[in-house]
Amino acid sequence: MASRTVALGRGRAGGLPGLGWLALALGLGLLLAAVWNVWNFPLDGVPPGRKGLSLTLIVLGLASGIYGLAILARRMTGVVPALLAALLTLVAVEGLLRAYGVPPGLIPTPTRVATALYNSRTVLLGDARVTFVQEALLGYLAGVGMGILVALAAVRFPFLERGALPYAGLFASIPIVALAPVIVKAFGLEWPSKAIIVAITVFFPVVVNVVRGLQSASPLLLDLMQTYAVTPAASFRLVRVPSALPFLFNALKIGSTLALIGAIVGEFFGTTGQGLGFRIQIEAGRFNLDIVWAAIVIASVLGIAFYGVISWLEMRFTSWHASRRQPG
């Protein structure tokens, strides 16, 4: 409320969403004009006059667009302002790359990446299936499953926890680039070796977090269960498991980002002819950076979606937890 008053005070029209949209549209228009002005010239053949004009248009367009966005962002929440900002940035980048004649073998323009994304969609989707579904997802599920089982064992048999858990932390800090070649050599070049790399990288955070989570159960609540004379199993289910959930989800989120990285980096250390990491590596060698970037875009989208799903589950299952509470 207060910020709105300030915004209105700054200028009579300053708070009107109509002006925001107008400025944004104007900015976008200027940026598009900047791109159009230097469209389709050979890389070293952009006339200096056109280059200068485009650069001016880009500066003006960005200024106007950002001004518009700033007004709109006060009234909008959610992803819309972020998406609009991304759109502005992409158009500006397109204009800059074309104005300066940056070779696509160095940095491809967003439209080239989009074109590559479309033209190579069958290949890239096949790659995504291998990397995400087979390597990352299966590895993730296996790693999480194993991690939970080992954590349960460690809590059940304290000697395991004392004897093995410190080493788990140590293992977890082995960089994936050191791990990957060994695993690929041991388990072969096909997707399972990558799934194993993913499983191992996901495994350790799950073990450490779940053990800590199970132990985080309040002693008072465990006493309460004692007063009800319930079985240890029921006490575990009613108190320890829910207490561990926020910790588990924390590990699940860490793991969701590690999984895709693990799969892609794993492919760098030997693979058969499919997968996003393979595609990035082979096409980078051919200077087809548009395809490389298209693969990166797909990997990012999958990564964000994966993280989003886990966050949604977390929200659903641990909305009660302090770190998740909505203010008010």
Add this chain to the structure above:
Amino acid sequence: MNKAVLSALTAALAASALSSAGAANVPVKLQLKWFPQAQFAGFFVAQAKGFYKAEGLDVTLLPIGDQSPIQTVATGAADFGTTWITDLLTARQQGLPVVHIAQLFQKSGYTLVALKSSNLTDPKQFTGKRIGVWPSGNEYPAVALLKKYGMTTSLDSTVANPSVQAVTYPFDPSLVFPDKVDLVSAMTYNEVDQIVGLGYSLDKLQVFNVSDFGINLLEDLMFTTQKTLDNKNFKNSGMSGQEVAAKLVRATIKGWNYAVANQKEAVQTVLVNCGNTCKGSGTRASAAGHQTWQMTEVAKLYRAGQTLKGNAGLLDRATYAANVKQLMDLGILKSAPSAGAVNYKVWEMATGKTAK
């Protein structure tokens, strides 16, 4: 009187300052294609024997891992570089204005290695086999060989049922050979010896030199950017980029000639530079032994083609044309490179000869 003495003194001081500035060496950064090893012996010798200094150049040799030297040169992080011809031509195709200025190795050292016990004696028998290759643009010689014999690989994403299962692996052959693949890519001067180091002596190995089968995609060459060549005043040295390039090529060829003629000494020079990469990425114990092998093998690649005709460093036009044709047949090049891809003037300036 006093005034005259003073002004004379100032003039003398200024002159000496100027001349010393003129004598200062021009800093030049040269990007190698890998970590220091005998593959680059000529460069290290030229540096150690002062051949670069004699040309007025202060050369820094930069190592690199599993990336293309093209990027560092194209972005200006290095002034010159050495790489393979496919790397250069594919980069040009994607708009990177890199230019070939000298061809050091006249012959390809790329091989595919199998165990003799696998009974592979002819590339025709490769159908249905598994082949391990390096990615990042280093897979073309193998792909070209297979193509020549009418085979397709799984590296080509448009092929539904490839006749050869290709797998990519990082540069250490022990990761895949011989348990995971039937054939593995190996350079005569490096991985072949590493495979020997794994315990498979040469008589147990079947080595297919791709150059023996008409695939002679040229390797180590020198290149720079068009911008550097067009530079009228390279790093304020008063020399043009083209002149600096010519001096660099001249000193480098001198270094290579010396290295090839004095291999023992060249290996010692390399050993000083290569530190813990001397052993290669395999299991071989002796650094000196491996670098000696490597020196012997790269000398063979250097002493071939135009070098034998007294034209070391010259890109053979016929071989270049054949390379371009092969790359176009493979679909790796969509169109023939423009004439600007190769600059013969630098070599001509460096040697005082005419490139025929």
Add this chain to the structure above:
Amino acid sequence: MRGTAQPAVHLKDLNMVFRGAQGDTVALQDANLDIAQGEFVSLIGPSGCGKTTLLRLMADLITPTGGELLVGGKSPALARQERAYGYVFQSPALLEWRTVLNNVLLPLDVMNTPKATRQARAHEMLKLVGLEGFAGRYPWQLSGGMQQRVSIARALAFDPALLLMDEPFGALDEITREHLNGELLRLWQETGKTVVFVTHGISEAVFLSTRVVVMTSRPGKIEGVVDIDLPYPRNVETRESPRFFELATRVRELLRRGHGFDADD
């Protein structure tokens, strides 16, 4: 109303020593006390004198290091297995992932009471502590005092014959506390439960109890017991009667003695 032959709680020379790295703590020394069925006994004493320890011993959450302790004529372990008591902890001890209603339902669920009556019973308990409108909330959406009332509702839900309450109203404002004092007293009278009630409030102890047990610290000991002979029904007037003040003064004197403050008077 006073008990039958079998005491609800029986202590004879009860000792509790905590062994620790920095030496032993005598939390309870030679405690002797009999609490008859249907009594309302308050434990009062300075912080650290062993009140909570004594409740935990009765609840079989810890085992005495010496002496005799019977709950309902049985060993505390057996009493616990038979779910003979309800325990209200010093802090609310709610399960933060369960709603208020589900927290109150918890003992009913784990004790497999008839499903049909569970919901009604839980709502009834919430009404008793004045929280019927908060059934669907989560504990963190409640104030500390409201949380403590939920924990009282939870302890009452399965209708145990013995209530062990550790400063249940400590976190409440004066008016709410007096209101709940009245409710607790009414409940106790209606149901004939035995209540062992820990408090720091002298007037609360006197108002509620049939007897007040005054404890001293270091080592934790029972200093004395004050019989509260105030008539029923106890109400606002009770708190203002001269007898009330006499009894409160008696308790206060015992407490001071325990604190060793006599010399200053």
